[in-house]
Amino acid sequence: MDVTPLTQNSLLSRIKTPADVQRLSLQELSQLAVEIRQLIIQTVSHTGGHLAPSLGVVELTLALLKSFDLESDKLVWDVGHQAYAYKILTGRADRFNTLRTQGGLSGFPKRSESPYDAFGVGHSSTSISAALGLAYGRDLKKEHNRVIAVIGDGSMTAGLAYEGLNQAGGLHGDLTVILNDNEMSISKNVGALSSFLSRNLTKKWVVQFKKDVESILKAVPKIGGDLATYARKSEEAFKHFFTPGMLFEAFRFNYLGPFDGHNIEQLTKVFEQVKTLSGPVLVHVLTKKGKGYTPAENNPTYFHGVGCFEPETGLAKKFGPCGAPSYTSVFGKTLVKEAKTDERIVAITAAMPEGTGLDQFASAYPERFVDVGICEQHAVTFAAGLAAEGFRPVVAIYSTFMQRSYDQIVHDVCLQNLPVTLCLDRGGLVGEDGPTHHGAFDLSFMRHIPNLLFMAPADEAELQRMLVTALKHEGPVALRYPRGAGVGVELHDAPEPLPLGLGELVRDGEDGVIVAIGSRVHPARLAAEKLEKETGKKVAVFNARFIRPIAEQQLVELAGRFSKMLVVEENVLKGGFGAGVLEVLADNDALEHCRVHRLGLPDGFVEHGKQKELRAKLGLDMNGICAKMQEFLDAE
């Protein structure tokens, strides 16, 4: 694969709108595929991003744009992490170098970014429902455009996809679903569906089945006593009979496939045929994740979402010596250690073993590790069932995806007071993935749930102690920690559980107090040191540790000692931790002599950009906290 930058005479430089793609010959489309791959690899090597998913659908994207009219037809991508070629071909090639950077192109389709992005996305398995909504709306308006959803085999492991299929099959409106089957989620795809879709069940088996049936039928007059042979042949024939098409046809979809997803000529013919069909149609295409870039083909999991790398080799770019370990890896290692002495521990992921650090657990205790697929709701209820059976399930899910499990946390876990540990990784701002992925709301949407013990560590060593506290607790627990490296503190060999509902005064002061939770404790401490150095003002810092039960008595005491309290969190201010502090102070009549200000995420969706840049912009880093506290102290 040539990974040198494109020249100005490239075919790509002539593509300004999807209509330009329609004018190209098949040969030109193949050349364009090469150029698109070059641009994607070059760009992502600088920006980081979802490389392997996007490389896998270059031909599919070209064939879709060649066959459908994007001025009226609507294309809905599932997750949207594979839509880089689509962005390039729909008028965004000249801005593609800004991918995932602050103020630049989003890593996902976004309605506000382009009229060609029919539906915004980032979380998986929404495409069929969204496309059906678009198709239903079209029919109500008596319009005639086509609506196409493209969904991956991994995303088909979520119940939501079947809710969409079920409704679509019952409605008979025109809708095309393209199943992009690369046998991969981020890791190897899991569950019964993935084997059902597997390459063994391809069309050639249908042909074989027909031959088998023919031969059996020919043999019928002679069957006589030879029932055994007949039964054996029937069994073989029935095995062949089960094709992926049966599943989708049961949902009343017209099934076409499977087809080679890298053959533009064949795909365009199929799409021309699709345009002649009415009602729901499912086209099954087989693709290779990372196609055309050997490092990504060989390691699609690593290149699913990758940081900066050398395009020639695929090797990660090194930026100085490695810093502190990530919260994720400390969590993973500590859990492995605890599971050695507690056989009740079962680790559960919803299709993200590497991202959540549970890959370490999977290697150490494969029989106690479960990847349920992309189904966060099921993961939590499944854990509740295990807990009811005496186990200690630990469910690690990114904060943003835990949003899907709200009812399961309330109804299946907390209402029954079951000892499930919910680990919310990526709590707070995640950076380049942006608003679909920031863990901005968990403190708000979980802090009011009865029975739940809810903690957020100030550093990676405290995460260890909180995990141990959770595993000893006879009820539901949630832990929330951020994306990225820890603070760099020494880790515990034998972490001790924490006293419940108590925070820690990490620095004393005279002029005011900063109450911080989780990842904001460390910058708050640095801010207090800076303030003292620059102004001589002495500010105390309290690490609140618990969101629920909140450290009520300690907070009331602090409000008695200090006339100014700044509460800092990396969560939306609406209903967040600071709101909880205000509630307890109000309930204890402790606000009379203490003014409280809050610092957190604004009432809106925070855009994408580097974590560091976003925190600086929102005043949530050391400088921002220091400035806010100084302003507060200076105010009357």
Ligand SMILES: Cc1ncc(C[n+]2csc(CCOP(=O)(O)OP(=O)(O)O)c2C)c(N)n1
């Ligand atoms: C609700 C939700 N859970 C988890 C994820 C994280 N995630 C993003 S892509 C992906 C795998 C998707 O697999 P598939 O649909 O087959 O697409 P592929 O990457 O293979 O192209 C996962 C688990 C997500 N985006 N949304």
Ligand SMILES: CC(=O)[C@@H](O)[C@H](O)COP(=O)(O)O
């Ligand atoms: C598309 C998606 O949802 C994931 O691939 C996500 O981008 C992973 O994020 P991390 O890089 O934080 O693991």
Ligand SMILES: [Mg+2]
């Ligand atoms: Mg896949």
